[in-house]
Amino acid sequence: MQHHTVEQLDKGPRAGKYVYAGGNRRVGRYVECCNEAWLEVMQTPAEQRDNSPAWERIGHETAEDAYAHMRQVLLGELRLDGRSSNWSGCRAPVGDGRCDVPTKGFAEIRSFPFLEPLCDEHRTRNVVEAIWKGPGDWYGSL
Numbered sequence: 001m002q003h004h005t006v007e008q009l010d011k012g013p014r015a016g017k018y019v020y021a022g023g024n025r026r027v028g029r030y031v032e033c034c035n036e037a038w039l040e041v042m043q044t045p046a047e048q049r050d051n052s053p054a055w056e057r058i059g060h061e062t063a064e065d066a067y068a069h070m071r072q073v074l075l076g077e078l079r080l081d082g083r084s085s086n087w088s089g090c091r092a093p094v095g096d097g098r099c100d101v102p103t104k105g106f107a108e109i110r111s112f113p114f115l116e117p118l119c120d121e122h123r124t125r126n127v128v129e130a131i132w133k134g135p136g137d138w139y140g141s142l
């Protein structure tokens with residue numbers, strides 16, 4: 001299981017900055033929200049790692065900023081072309097209820113447990129942003 005949450009970096013040149021991180025005690029913790037820069041730092045030989053210019057692109061001033069950055073990263077992975085073999089009712093909110101038009105289409109975020117049936121009309125990023133409040137904190141195998 002991995003624990004996904006915001007935490008403060010405890011060492012390195014950006015110690016004290018907030019990041020959205022995943023991992024666990026066994027595999028270690030890693031930065032998810034500023035992941036590109038994090039991978040760059042990790043590819044730097046250990047003895048030069050603290051001098052990597054990529055640190056400049058890691059970490060946020062507040063926990064809210066780290067959550068917001070992770071949300072943008074995950075929304076960037078949103079896929080709207082999912083096709084299921086089963087029919088489901090569209091989950092988009094409409095008035096006091098939901099659309100419920102039968103659909104085989106779904107929206108999906110690959111590296112987060114988000115998968116919602118949405119009809120052709122509602123399978124848009126705007127609708128996903130309205131129904132998905134994530135990422136929040138979560139445990140999972142991803």
Ligand SMILES: [Zn+2]
Nearest residue numbers: 033034059069
């Ligand atoms: Zn970030």
Ligand SMILES: [Zn+2]
Nearest residue numbers: 090099119122
């Ligand atoms: Zn719909």
